[in-house]
Amino acid sequence: MKCLELADVSYRYEGSTEYVLKNISAAFDSGKVYTVVGESGAGKSTLLSLISGLDVCKEGDVYYDGKNLRELDRDDYRAKCVGVIFQGYNLLINSTAVYNITLSMNISESEIMGRRAKKEAAFALLNKVGIDRETADRKILYLSGGEQQRVGIARALSHNPDVIIADEPTGNLDAETESEVLKILTRLAHEDGKCVIIVTHSENVTAIADEIIGIHAGNLIAGEKYRENSAFHGENGHERTKTIRENEQ
Amino acid sequence: MKNKNFYVIENALLNLGKNKGRNFLQGVMIFAVITTTVIALSIHNTSVAIIGEYKTRFGSEVNIVPETLADNLPDITAEQALLYSQSEYLRDAQVDEVKIGSGAIKLVYYLKSPESLDAFRTEVQDKGLPAGYIVDIDKAGYDRMVMPMEGLKDISLTFLLIVLALGCAIMILLSIISVRERKYEIGVLRAMGMKKQKLAMGLWVEILIITSVCFILSLIAGGLLSQSISDALLAGLMNTATEPVDISVSPQTVLQIFGVAMLFASVAGIISVSKITKYEPIKILMERN
């Protein structure tokens, strides 16, 4: 099932004549992990902001579930259809982890009614990403980077979106946490059937991808697997990929 | 059945608690704004009331005096005086006789309202008032009493306008600052998909709560203050010690102040909304990264 589709999407900043994205066409299916790669300034973040509904493309169209994003309410789209995991977490620092989740539920008009029920669901969700009850009741300010990232993931999942978009989700994490997070993301795609799109520099991340999409100077480089290209993974990456694949089976 | 938007208000309340220091400062400033407005309003209202009081008292005192101290001027008989007192323009049938100077007498009647002076004059003349008598209010005395109050009324109005202008300026600046400080938070909420209006409403609720608390405190403080100010005003300015005009913080004033407080809060709200409308969450969040 085609979850997201980009048709001839181009983007440039206000007041600039230079296009940062040029005629991108791509399709994203549910149940797969995609990684978007490219050098700094290539346009990865821009692409991310377009598909996450944070911004609007100048030319071309973005389709979600067959519907043109231009005709959808972007706020609702962000609230209900996609879940975004940010590199900088972007959580409410002065609130507790639980509160961040329940607030997200409220914004997305979650079907769970009642404050208590929402809170319990939040605890459960946080538990799933490895945050216990005690940690969940602490203010984000007092959580470690890894814990914060996991809260971010939980928040992205809190309204059960079809599409999960992650911007460098493992950038600030240690190796152990990184693999935890990657495991979760892979599970989301392969077990829960979500469309997971990850923007990344990291080889470890691309190793788990089902499909790799490259952006270079605003242009789409390839829509196919990159596995064989040595520029994107070394010896270790290869093995890691294999390990993950094996575990899944 | 809880409204699906109730969380916005809950969020607002929680936010108030999360930033106690800053909200306290805001509260202090808003308190100052409302209290000073209360004071300005009281002074203005007091002076308006005093002028009204003077008007009814002096403006309605009608004198019938001989124009010149001519000997051949016919006296006004008691019957005539009584006749004149039967007038619909008069408060009551009271007529005072006051001796002035060299044996002449002036008759003093009390109008219901100063506006009916001309009508009363015509009536009295029709009733046969001899020529050579003037029917008029004590303009000089009235002017003397009222002029300083008129001056105060104008000045206090100017003052009130200045206070309102400054108060609005403060509210606007407070909104701008607080929205800017919470740019990140606003960005996060917008990224999560919260609608602009709901966000703005949340901020507005916060300001509303602070303003309401300040409003109540100001009523108390301002009420106390304005009472003593009014008393000082009245004691000092009303040379003629007559019935004291009671200007406590009347219900009308309270209503006016409430309106003013709401005005301030709304100004703040509008500014927040317009600022938020301009923000795109992506810019906020990207700035961070």
Add this chain to the structure above:
Amino acid sequence: MYILTNAMKNLLRNKGRNILIAAVTLVIIVSTVVTLTIGNASSKIIEDTRLRIGSKVNIDVDLAERGRLEKTGGMPEVGIDDFFSYAQSDYLSKSIFSVQLYLYSSTTFAVGDDSKGQSEWESWDGSSKSKAATIMLIGSSDPDILSDFFTGGARGIMPGGRMFGGLNECIISYDLAELNGISVGDMIVTTSIFVEPEQTFELSVVGVYSDKTEAWPGPAYEDANFFLFNRRNEVITSLETVMSRGFETDQGMEMHAEYYLKNPDNISKFEAEVRAKGLHPDYSVSINQEELDEITAPLSGMAGITSTFMFIILILGGIVLILLSFIAVRERKYEVGVLRAMGMEKAKVAAGILAEAIIISVICLFIGLGIGSAAAQPIADSILSGQVEIAAEETKAKSEDLKFLVMNGKTQFIAGLHGYTPISEIQVELDAKTIAQISMIALALAALSGVIGIAVITKYEPLKILRERN
């Protein structure tokens, strides 16, 4: 210095915000100017009134108290010497005395005396007769306080004559002069009545006065033709002239005394002094505090109101300035970071910020002083003129209201006011003190604007600022 020119350029770069700051500063300064000038003018009037009205000492017999204590009999006596001894006080700025004496003259006849000096008075027990007094001699220690002779008063020295000055000089009324054919330079010869021993007063007429005062003290005098009390028969001379006859007692004459304190606050000290000198306890010593308050209260009320206005505008304006500079600071954080990274010292950066604030304040100070002083007079007029008129009228009324106490035949203290010319207008002006005060406030406002910027900016390390940007 380049700091100043840089500051000026910076101001022009962000016109919008700086115009806002200037506007608020201007409002504050203008209202301060208006308030201070009005306040200073009011204080002057109040102080002036206080010194004039408040400095007059009233020595009265408390009749109500006497009635309560059921004291009867004549008033306690005060002798001539006592009057003069009370006047010997460091607390007094001046004392005014006047003495009234009845005279008889066989050569100068009184106005209204048809008998031409032949009337006689019987003593109350009928045992003796004496010539009736025809002329009232008034000896005054200070001709300047004779209020009838003030400009616009009911009496005036006619051309060709002058006010009495030296010993044995006097002035007489036009009616008296015309009746007796007396002109300036002539002598009149009189003798005293009721005084032992009989004294002769040969007085030289140095001036003739026109007299429009009410001739008779009351209708009863007129009906009885008590011509002695016809004011046209008053002959006025100096106190020295009367006293030079060396009276030992004040038998047969009436002495009036007025005392004026240098500072009304010393009333209790003066009272203590006078009591120690033997003033009878039935007398009270006071100043016209009530009247003073009545007159000054509206003025201080007004001044109080305008001060309240200024105070409030200062607070609100101050808050606006604080908020504005808070916003301004954050906008310019980057700029400061760059300057500091370039090596500019903290102090110089701070100086630049302060310079901007001061420039705005100074400009507003000048404009504000101009507007304020132009506005102050009309505003003061509209508020205060009514009050001042009322004050003037009341004090004028008081000075004419010579409340005579119960006549004890000998000595009295005059309760009214002599010698007071009320203020009839206010001149509001910007004096040095006010300008200094306002300049201080302008500087304080500049400091307020600047300090916030300085505090926040000097706290940050340039690196942090620049990093935040990138």
